[in-house]
Amino acid sequence: MRLGRGYPVQPVTGRQLYRLDETLVLAVFETVSEWPVLGIETPSADIFLPAFETVSEWPALTLTFDQAFTLPVFESPSEWPALGIVTPILPGANITAPGQVEWNGTLWGTGTAVRVREITGWRSLPPTSNLNVERPSRHGAWAARKIAQQRIVTIKLQVTSTGDPTLIDDLLDELDAVTGLGEDETELPLVIRGYGAPLLAYGAIVDRDVAMDGDWSAGVANVGLLIACSDPRLYSLERHGATIPPNTPTMLANAGNAATHPLIRLEGPAMNPTLTRTVAGATDRAIHFDLTVADGEVLEIDTDAGIASIGSTSVMSALTGSSVPVGDFVLAAGTNTITYTAASGGAAGADFLWRDART
Template sequence: MARLGRGVPNRPVVSRHPRNWGWHVGLPVFETTSEWPALTVETPNANVALPTFETTSEWPALGFAYDYGFVLPTFETTSEWPAIGASVPILPGDSLTGAAGQVEWNGTLWGPGTDFTVQEILGWRSMPQLDNLNVERPSRHGAWAGRRLAQQRIVTIKLQPNSISDPTAIDDLLAQLDAVTGVLENETEWPLVVAGYGTPQLAYGAVVDRDVPMNDAYSVGAPSVSVMIVCSDPRRYSLDRTGVDLVLNQSTEATNAGNVATHPILRINGPVTNPAIENTTLSRLIEFSIELSSGDQMTIDTDAGTVMVGGVSQMQTLTGSSVPVTEFVLARGVNELHYTADSGGDRPVVCLYRDAWL
């Protein structure tokens, strides 16, 4: 029988913990800021270009429940950078310490501060023998004047390797000399730098003789040896190149502080059509029938006699009104240079040269 009266209702169940929902919510676009360590490359006269590379960041997995606020903890990103390598050639004169009487042969130093004493240098400051191109007049006294052209420069350096404190070590020093005065397999010439009391000067040559007498001086560890170097270009040059910008339709001075003409390197940057450069001091012109696009560069080496664009010779574009490329020189003293073009030419021509002496 049912019991009369009020019944007792069931007590509701109240959960003390919120219910978690297994939902995933997409994050809106947001930014992260990375702080990279300072990158420093210390190198003389070198530009380091990094190749194209990617950085990959790994983010921690994000999971959170619906209707919940959340805060991301501090985290780090790690990026892997490609190895940075810089190959810097040894420039002529880099081994000199500033002492007078030093000789640098392709980076090898002789003289004060080394085991090799420089006793004598022949043929460096002397003028090489000149070929006189005068032509005798057949029917009167004298000759028609011609040019005087220097022959190759021959430099003889007398050295004394010093191992008096240990005469048995003399062969080690002579082996060092052998290593840097050998015969090359091609026509390459190496830089020779001589420093007197003034500014060092530079030439390029090849060893053609080495004399090492094995006499009494050898037995005590101090023989006198000689190295003969022949320089096909007899001119002595300044170590530093001078650079001059030639602006379109303007005259620019280029001063050769030496005593003989020097051959410049000219770089013409596109876009430009039919560029021309004239040395009005000597009335010598080089002109090219060519159209250079933006990013193109024509390099004219007047000493080597080459005209290159992107590794391809463009000598055929030299016009008939031009002098031969090797005849475009900077005379000693001040030269007035003038750059013109049919169109374009907003970027200046770069003229690089060394002062030259005989």
């Protein structure tokens, strides 16, 4: 650097800048944007969290009750299923002429397409168990009671369709439908009428034999039915009923030739009820219960089944030692005098239901 001398500086002329504001209207145009393809990759990871608790907050509930609503008159249509009424079969209701047979409501014989040709085992004495015991040191045997076995009834039928033999199988199908084997031990009513009053027994089909022979080809089928009746007795269609007043000996008649088992109902209130039977002037059997039948309850004694109950509860344990077995309290053939007593109560009496029985 030198003193006393300088270099000339070139002069610069400044230019004033101006700002212009203007609005430009552009024509309609379209912009095209291009984006790269996106790819997302997530790793597979297992995250183990420690035990934790979540706290949920619910808004306060507001309940409104005792509200009265007034509805306008309206109609509600209701649909009800069709009503059906099932009534039990009344044994013998269809029988109108001698020689007819009714099996569980199905009628055979006069007026039907099924002819009854022969019946065996109905009016006959059923097979009998002879309980006599032979004497070891002398002639003969010690006499014992004779007990009837089951009754076996054979019914021979003839199904006829001679007008159109091709319909014979249709008639046999109808017969098959009502003579099949049952699903359980339930026995069905069999009613047969001779020239007198119809008689009733309960049994089950154990055999059905149908011959497909020359007669069958002509529209006539011969059918054999075998019916086993566990109870060999034949009963009257009419079921008798009587009420025994308390402390009043009352005569009940069994018009058959064999003992019959009554159904007995004792209405409460009654304490320690007792029933006695007198035949030919001798009181030979009684049943006594050490219990109280409350007001509104019924003590039902089914002597045929050998049971006694109040409602669905058995009371056989209340039978005293001086009583005969329930199944032995029967109405003998002929006249029976029945007496009903109770330690207290028993004003409603004892209701008896029974049928005449014969072998």
